[in-house]
Amino acid sequence: MKRKITSLFTIATTLIMLTPLSSAAEPDVNLESESGIVIDANTGKVLNETNSKKRMYPASITKIMTAIVAIEKGDLNETVTVSEKARDVIGTRVYLEEGEKVPLKKLIQGTMINSGNDAAIAIAEHVAGSTDQFANLMNTFAEEKIGVTDSHFVNPHGLFDKSHYTTAYDMAKITQYAMNNQVFRDIVSTKKLNWKGKSWETTLYNHNRLLWRYKGANGVKNGWIDQSGHTLVTSAKRGDTELLAVVLKAKGKESSYQDTMNLLDFGFEHYQSQTIPKGKNYRYEDKHFTLTEPFSFTYQKDAPLTKEVTASGWLRISSEGSLINQTKLNDTSQTTSAEQPQAVKHEEKEEQQDNPALGSFLTWFIGLFQ
Structure with a gap:
């Protein structure tokens, strides 16, 4: 009899463990991107994900990490002297000149709004002494301050290096942390900025077009290189609920936007957050x-x-x-x-x-x- 009771209890316990707490089935979000995730920005709860722990090349969304490290470790009012290395970097720039003197905050704006690789290098050299030392600072900051462990940065701009990688999950957590900083939040929500440099005077328009196209969008950064495809991190707030979506290796810019909107739509349709x-x-x-x-x-x-x-x-x-x-x-x-x-x-x-x-x-x- 005792053996019978024990067997029945084992079966019963197994059934309880396997019985779902809710019968409501959540629909999937079909992505063209290879990896994606949407989380609640307040709690960090993962609402939907696809391959979110897979290591991928981030491209210029790397600059989210660059910006928050610079904001927290640097003095925004300090003047930065632009080096030859910063001036000569390839890719998107804000056309800094060697020897040009620029406030650190303005360089962060140029990095995040116009994705300036030259501004990112100038930031790294000023804050840490060199790009290599700044990359070490990024990695230490990511692991010890934010708590992500599946990313590795070797530069401040995201140009390709096989040892420079992240995951959609890590980028969501990094951005969640960064968006708690008001300076960072203000910069990444800026749609346009008048820019007056030594050799370039223009109006910068934020490369993340969802700031114009998606209701409640308020940040943060997109990127592209051949090896990474299109990458995009976007935040949006409606009422008391704020969400963060990340897509990696999208097939095209419009595909990255659509995947992001699908993730955010899913989150806003099915979830909400509350703060006591x-x-x-x-x-x-x-x-x-x-x-x-x-x-x-x-x-x-x-x-x-x-x-x-x-x-x-x-x-x-x-x-x-x-x-x-x-x-x-x-x-x-x-x-x-x-x-x-x-x-x-x-x-x-x-x-x-x-x-x-x-x-x-x-x-x-x-x-x-x-």
Whole structure:
């Protein structure tokens, strides 16, 4: 009898693990690009992806990394002296002259809006002393500051090198980090900029045409070289929801735009995010808790949400029995607050399962042997 119970319990547990929490099937996003991803910019939740962990050549979206490193490690008001190496680089430029003196912030603008390879080299040499040392700084920054581990940069501009690679997932995380910097955000959302240099005076127009063509688009960078095909990173915000899409090795520029719009459309159609501001108070029986940092979560549209507070002070957000996100609250039971704590549904035991169907199943299962 004991062996029979054990076997049945094993089968039952397996069935529970294999049973989906939601019967709603998410449609696929068909991409022409070899790799692509769309994430929620607030939470980092992956909403849809295709080959997002495959190593690819990034081309000029490399400059997203260049820009955020320069902004955080450099002084935007410092004057940069342009070198011969910067002047002579191939590819897209802002036509800097050797010896020309340019503010660091203006070089970042030229790098991100007009994809200036010469500006990228001038930035790297100024911030780190050389392009090689700057590449080392990029790699250290990416791994230690942002937490991505499947990218390797050898230059600040993205011209081809077989050792210079990234993934769609890594670029999404890098951009998510960068977009939290207001200077970066302002630069990559700039549609046009009057440019007055020593040898070139013009109006720069952002190379990412989705800034004009897609509702809510507010960044960030595109690129192209033969080996990478067309690459594109785009952010867009509608209401409280902001998404980031990355496509790598698209067949053409228009294909990269269409794939990006398909990913963003999918995200906005099926998901939304919500942020609870810090300072919100909760209670569990006679215990009081406070949210010390803004807490964001992403969920499927129209899905019912459940907020639960545990005895030890965890705030958990669930939908239809599936845990979406959770955060630890600060115990303020010994202090008073002007704001009345919010009473929410709470768990009687912290170890209670997130799937409500589990309790009913176990009750039925145990009843078989009573």
